[in-house]
Amino acid sequence: MAESPAGYKEKPHTADWELKVWAPSLPELFAQAAQGMYALSGARMEPESQISRTLDLQAADLETLLVSFLDELLFMGEQEGLAFERFELQVDETSEDSYKLQGKVHGARLAHLAKEIKAVTYHNLSVARTQRGFEVNIVFDV
C-alpha cells in the first residue's frame, strides 16, 4: 500500500517513542509531527471550546525550530491544558543560519491525556529533503 503524501508512523524503540514523519512541505511536516505527538500521548480534546494561539519562533536550524515548536505545544498542554489539531504555519529560512516559524494553531481543551512526554530529543534528529518533500525521525523521552 502506498503511503499517503503526508503522515507519521511509530518506529520500534526499547524505552522511548520514535516517530517517522513525512510531508510535501515544511509547514505540513511540522503539523504532522504535532499530530503524531498528540496521537502518541493519547490526547483527547473536548468537543467544544475552540481555542487559538499565535506562534512566533526562531531558531538557528530547522531541527531546533521543530524541537521548539513541539516544546511550545507540550508546554501549553501542561500549563493550560490545551491541545491543537489545525495548523496554519509558515516556515521560512530568513538567512543562512536563521529559521522562522509563524502562524496560528487551533484546538481545544484537553479532555484526557494518557501519556506524559518528558521531552522532544535531538537524538539523530535531521530534517531531510526527499523526492516527495521532507522527512524526519523524532525520538521523544517518555
Place this chain on the structure above:
Amino acid sequence: MVDIQDMNRISEYEWEIPQSFRKDMRVPVRIFATRRLLEQIMDDKSLEQAVNASTLPGLVGQVVVMPDMHQGYGFPIGGVAATRLPDGVISPGAIGYDINCGVRLLGSQISLEAVEGLLDELASALNHHCPSGVGGKGSLRLSEKELEQVCREGSRWALRNGYATEADVRRTEESGAIEGADPAKVSKRAKDRGRPQLGTLGAGNHFIEVDVVDQIFDAKAAQVMGLVEGNLAVQIHCGSRGFGHQICSDYVKDFQSAVRRYNIELPDRELVCAPLNSPEGENYLAAMRCAANYAFANRQVLAHHARNAFEETLAGRVPNWHLHQIYDIAHNMGKIETHTVDGEQMQVCVHRKGATRAFGPGFQGLPSEYQPIGQPVLVPGSMGTASWVLVGTETSMQRSFGSSNHGAGRTMSRSQAKREVWGEDLHKELEAQGIRVRAGSMPGLAEEAPKAYKDVDAVVETVAGADIARKVARLRPVAVIKG
C-alpha cells in the same frame, strides 16, 4: 553495529569494546554483563550509543555500562562516563531529562502478617495521598521565592516546612541538598512548570510500592539499615518532574550552539556538551543542581504523604506504623567526584544516566552508620517482580567510577508491550499474585508489564558477580501505585 567479535571478554561479567573499534572513540567501553545479558543488550542500539558516548571530549578511563543497559536517546540508559576537570565536558543529554530521577526506600517495624487484611485499604490510601498521573499537580503551590529555596535547600527545605525528619535528610545522598545550585540559571518556563508539581509522582515508569522484605543476604548491613525479614518497606521512584525536564530541554537547545563555539564534533546532536569550566558548562551545572535538589525535596514530600497514608490506615491497628528512611539515591545525575584513574587521583564529573552511585565502605559522605558497610544501592525491579537493596564496594571504586545498576532495564518497546499485554489482564494477574495495583491508566500499566523488562535477579547476579555491588536484601511487592 557492534558485534560480539568486536569485544574482549575480561571476565564472566565484564566485556570491553576497545578504543580501536571506531576512530572517533576517545576511551574504551566497558560492559558489565553476562554473555546472556550481553546478547539481549545487542538486540537494540544501546552499544552503538555507548560507542557514541565514548567520543565526548575530556573523558577519562572508560565509558562503563551496566547490565540493565538499554537504548536511550543519545547516551544509553545504564551508562556512566567521567570527564576530567577543568576542561572536560558536561553533557545534559548524558544525565537525562529527568534530572535526579531516583529511588527512596523507607523501612518499617510492620510485619506483613499483621496487616495482610489491610493492604487494600493501605494501597487506596497511598493512591489518595500521593498525587500522580500525567501533568499531575500537587497540593503545594510554591511561590517563586519558595521554589528558589527548594532549589538551594532540597530536603532541608522540606525539613524546615515539616515534611521531613533530621534522620530522613541525613540518610539522603548529598544529605538531600547538593551545593552550587543557582536558581538564576533556570528559565522562567522551568520555574512555571516546577511550582505546582512538588510532591507529585508523575506517570510513566514512576511508582510508589509497598514491599515485604523477602530475603536477607547480609545480616549485618540489613540490621544497620533496619531491614527485617517479613516486614514492610516502601519504595518511591520519581524525579524532578517538569522542572527538571524543562531545564534539560533548555540546555540541550542552548548547547547546540556551544558545540560550534568550542569546535566539538559529535556523532549525535543529543550528546551536545560544553567544557565544565566554560560559562555554558557552569550555568548548566548550577541549573542541574537546582533540579537535583527539587527532586530530593519531591521524594521527601511524597514520603511525607506516604507516612500520612500509613498513619491513616494503620494507627491504632498495629503497634508501630512508622516509616524510617533507609536511603535516597539519584540515578540520573552529573557529580563532581574524586577518583583514581590509571593510578592518578583526579577530580572528574561522573555522568550517571540510569546508573546509581555505589561508593564502597569508608566514604566520608555517607552517614556514619553506613560508613562500615558502604553506600546503599536501591534497585527497583519491574512491576510485580523483586527489587533489591545492595551496597557499594571497593571494586566499584576501581572499575566503575563507584557505580552500579539502577533497575532491571527494558527489553521490549512500549508499543510491543501494549500489543502483547492487556492492562486489565495484567491487573488481574498481579492481584492474583497478591499484589494490589492502583494505576491511573491501563495502557500505561501494560507498557510497564514485567515481561517488557529483563530479569532483575539476573541483572543483580551480574553486578554482585562482578563485585561492583553486594547483595543485602531482596524485596517482594505487595502493593503498587502508578500514575
